[in-house]
Amino acid sequence: MRLDKFLKVSRLIKRRTLAKEVADQGRISINGKVAKASSVVQVGDELSIQFGQRIVTARVEKLQDSTKKEDANGMYTILHEEKMNTFE
Structure with missing residues (x-):
């Protein structure tokens, strides 16, 4: 299935x-x-998806058209969420 x-x-x-x-x-x-x-x-x-200052990592559990x-929540499992440091 396409991303x-x-x-x-x-x-x-x-x-x-x-x-x-977002992918592009x-x-x-x-x-x-x-x-x-x-x-x-x-x-x-x-x-791993970057939403603004947050990165969400999820595992694909099943594919459905x-x-x-x-x-919908059964299609993936959130492994972890982390905030990006804005201070460099």
């Missing part, structure tokens, strides 16, 4: 176009490698 579609269906990012923009900015990585919106996501992959809002 941008997974992010939308799982509701990690609400819109597919927004998921594509280099703010998403799959298993430690910067990913494009068209990158293929598989069960077991670790996604569509899902209900209440079932």
Whole structure:
């Protein structure tokens, strides 16, 4: 499944176009490698997504073409969240 579609269906990012923009900015990585919106996501992959000053790392648990809002959380497991240091 494409990365941008997974992010939308799982509701990690609400819109597919927004998921594509975030990926094109280099703010998403799959298993430690910067990913494009068209990158293929598989069960077991670790996604790191930069949301502003926060980085969320999640593991892909299952792939579905569509899902209900209440079932979307089952598609991934949040491994950890961390705030980026703004002081350099």
